[in-house]
Amino acid sequence: MRVTLTVNGRRHQADDVWEGESLLYVLRERLGLPGSKNACEQGECGSCTVRLDDVPVCSCLVAAGQAQDRDVVTVEGLADPGTGLAPVQQAFLDAGAVQCGFCTPGLLVATDDLLRHCPQPTDADIREALSGNLCRCTGYEKILDAVRLAAARSGETAGER
Amino acid sequence: MTDTTARPRTDGGVVAPAGGAVGTARTRLEGRDKVTGAARYAADVPFDGLAHGWLVLSTVARGRITSMDTAAVLGMPGVLGVVHHGNAPRLHPAGLFGPDGQLQLLQDDRVPHVGRPVALVVARTPQQARAGAAALTVTYAQEPHDTVFRAGHPAGRPAPAAPARPDADLGDVEAEIAAAPVVVDQRYTTPEEHHSAMEPHASMARWEDGRLEVVDSNQGSFMVARVLATLFGLDQEIVRVRAEHVGGGFGSKGVGPQLVLAVMAATLLRRPVRVALTRRQVFSTTGLRPATEQRLRLASDSTGRLRAIDHATAAFTSTIQEYVERNTEASNVMYAADAIRTRTTVVPLDLPTPGWMRGPGAAAGSFALESAMDELAQAVGVDPVELRLRNEPSAGPVSGLPFSSRNLAACLREGARRFGWADRDPRPGTRREGRWLLGTGVACGSYGAGALPSTAAITARADGSYTVSVGAADIGTGARTALALVAADALGVPPESVRMRIADSRLGAAWFAGGSKGTASWSWAVTAAAADLRERLASVDRVPPDGVTGRGDTTDAIGALGKQERQSYGAQFAEVAVDTGTGEVRVRRMLGMFAAGRIVNPLTARSQLVGGMTMGLSMALHEEGARDEALGALVNSDFAGYHISAHADVPDIEADWVEDVDDSNPSGIKGVGEVGIAGTAAAIANAVWHATGVRHRALPVRLDRVLESGFPAAR
């Protein structure tokens, strides 16, 4: 079947998509966007998290057909082409929240969504909101720092306005 | 390969002057690629004409393959071939450290355990390969199997001695125990555990112009290439292995089954083949930490001074490769005692071969030793921190060798101060918050340090840049960034002028990212190359267009090293809350103080240590491979069933270090990859005792175990 969808603001069309493919597979293997990672393929780790119609989901559990005509944002679409890294990306980099980097794309999408809905989260908010994103390297502490840092910076920016 | 340049922090961190790069916090060189999704891992790299291989795993625990219906699968859409023991290339004996039976894949019809690869289905797309693999009917002649580990198993046999550390036999353990007023004699068990790096193993292999090219996910491309060449009978010159970005390893990413099978398929089908494992396949085929059963006998005088340490451990291995889990290492070096004895037993079973998993030996060994020390502290009536300080040795307790540096006492004292240990009521069960009982615990850990022979080259360019080429691996450790800092200081230039090339077997002989010895080994070689380059640059007026290259090889220098006890040390403190109604254990805070030599990059080193402590927390409370005894199969081989700590499990956690000068190698580096997990589980279990009054000698400290053993000390 043919699947047409918008990814990171661009219309994409994939032909001969097999119905059994996941959105993650379409992104990685057909659209050349391997930023979203396949670490468990069963929704248990969050490494494949993308925003689907503005809501973060595990793209490994979205059937390709379900993505038809929908809007997808991946880690590749977080950065603003004009201004460089997105605030969450810069914060993850600066705080040392990135180690092997394999969970990072999903965490960034999840964090970006958390801060959109909850600009000043408590530590408990952060821990619960990101518990669907497993990480084996960092021990999460630096990830927590990064989210706090991103929140603080956006708070400063908001304050300057 | 991307060339990357060191950048200073962008959050206001000071850019160090030339010569002061080591010791300053630096964000990682490849960080930008990782946060934008641009970093390419082994399964991310496209190739023209790429075919995909899918593993078929054995479903019986012991037996022989009697038939395999490949014809039906070969007729399926997209299927290009099936590799199996009837057509696979013959392999030569090879392995990272001697011949490894695990790598002899598809060589015969024997099935040594559930989850052994028995075929690879190759197709045009991953789904077609997967469908083919699912459809491949394999029949087996099953044989009786034995997969149930216990220390007294009749198949158990003494492990061969470690080359550098034979079984300890200091003094007369039995006489000391018989004469001592206080004796702790307990058994401790730890379960099968799985590395669970986030990136599943993946490899791409292709033949190009008579050369074998591999894109892999591994912990040391040079050593992997050497094994691959030997295995397939190739000249190592024609084998190139790269692993630019690796999504974690923790010991599991040596020569993976996916790599051997990808090379087989690429050889047979004459096209590029990628084999990417599923999570379930990772659980089955890429090693594990074996279950252990350890007996610890500690004897002391009435003040807690140790008279005897008797540490006997048993762990399982497979029937195709002997892996020894060396749990007794720390008992040789942690504490002074009149008599020390260590024994290690291996029990070969019809199970997958275990392997190094973060803190191999030490993670499980420290649980037993440091739990027993806590029990001794309780029995003697001495504070557990003080007990350890009283038994601080001045030289290797068994070897008699001097410590290159130690500073465990400093870790204990500084950690106790920061944690607020002095305010602790030693009696268990005294702190309560609603339905929660609170407790605190301490434990120590160590892990062997050192460097292994490696080579490096540094090329100075006319534009003022320096390219460091070293066969290092960065599996998330920050090695790439750390080595840039080491090179900058060794060259006396700012880190911004250093470019790094790593993770390519063509860069020359280099040690693995393993044993906490990667950064120390590579740094030494980089330092040597820098010295060579500076000499060469001194003799030229200007850098010629093709640059000037200096080279380093540490083989001779390392061979000439004097004998010393070299370890990283740590003291960990934990506070837990235990729900008296449900048995749930939640860790509230943890502090680790470490003596780990020179810290090259505080930002990434701290992450390594905190990550190790978190894996220790996970080990203490969650991780357990559940095997069906009748089937020999793992029944929780996914992340829904095999729990690793999630974000909400990890509390306020802090890792820091004390000054620790080790001048036994020029960089002073000891390694931070493993010591973070050494002692964590004991600190948490000791804290659970302090909360509840019950000793938990079996990991993980599950809520059912806590609930069923009750809360006798609760006031």
Next chain:
Amino acid sequence: MREFAYQRAGDVAGAVAAFAAAPGARYLGGGTNLVDLMKSGVESPERLIDVRGLGLDAVEEDADGGLRIGATVTNSDLAAHPGVRRRYPALAQAVLAGASGQLRNAATVGGNLLQRVRCGYFTDVTLPCNRRVPGSGCPAVDGEHHNHAVLGWSEHCVAVHPSDLGVALAAFDAVVSYETGAGPGELAYAALYPPVGDTPHRETSLPPGALITAVSLPAAPVAARSRYRKVRERASYAFATASVAAALEVRDGVVHDVRLAFGAVASRPWRAHAAERALTGAPATARAFGAAADAELAAARPLPHNGYKVPLLRNLMVSVLTELAEEAAR
């Protein structure tokens, strides 16, 4: 995964007709369970009928205090709905206690009710499992059953129902509405899952081809004072070891109304009728709560390695009821 077809249904009648026309079809909601099981080979439908576009995604508040929840309302939307939070707080808490944010964003109410068990023998197609392959055996009975059932199991299957949401639905007498080719129907949620018996593969009592369209909760003033508590090895993002949904109304120190259901202890969310009967009219004291728990758990038959679930459930029930009673007394 085998070859299969995917189609989006435009309306309920069309979905039901498409299902009837395609043997081996499955309705697809959020996909969080079905797509996973398709990859592992546990499920191999020939046609997926995507039902998320049927307009079943609203939560309606009845004037009398009840709720009607559309089958494709996502877990996230359900938990965030003010009417749910006000009228049935235990329901919102149960939903939020389940899975992760990403999964709750995709998972639907209908799909949640029909999710399959998480038993390790069921999810690995290389292992025997009566639920997946009738007659192949249940190795969990003598094997790894540390987190399996203590109530209502049979030797043919000892797996537990994994839903958190369902525990609250069981406590509040939910009714499941469905559509078939022969017209609409209703089924008490309590009757949705037949006893395991010797047919563990028969997982629901819905007529063949039925599409769940809504779940209704009758008005229950007691539910406004309700709570869901989940015990699990991880602090978040783990299936329950045991859970309790409870609602309590106390008048003059006496239990006037009480609802109780247990999760992760049986093949279905377990409504604790015996405990409710024992408590109604009893003093709202920890002693009475404990006696009521004992009345319910008298029927428990733990397996060799999950006996802990009995005291765990007792403690959990007493603890949650005590909290509710204390709050009511304030």
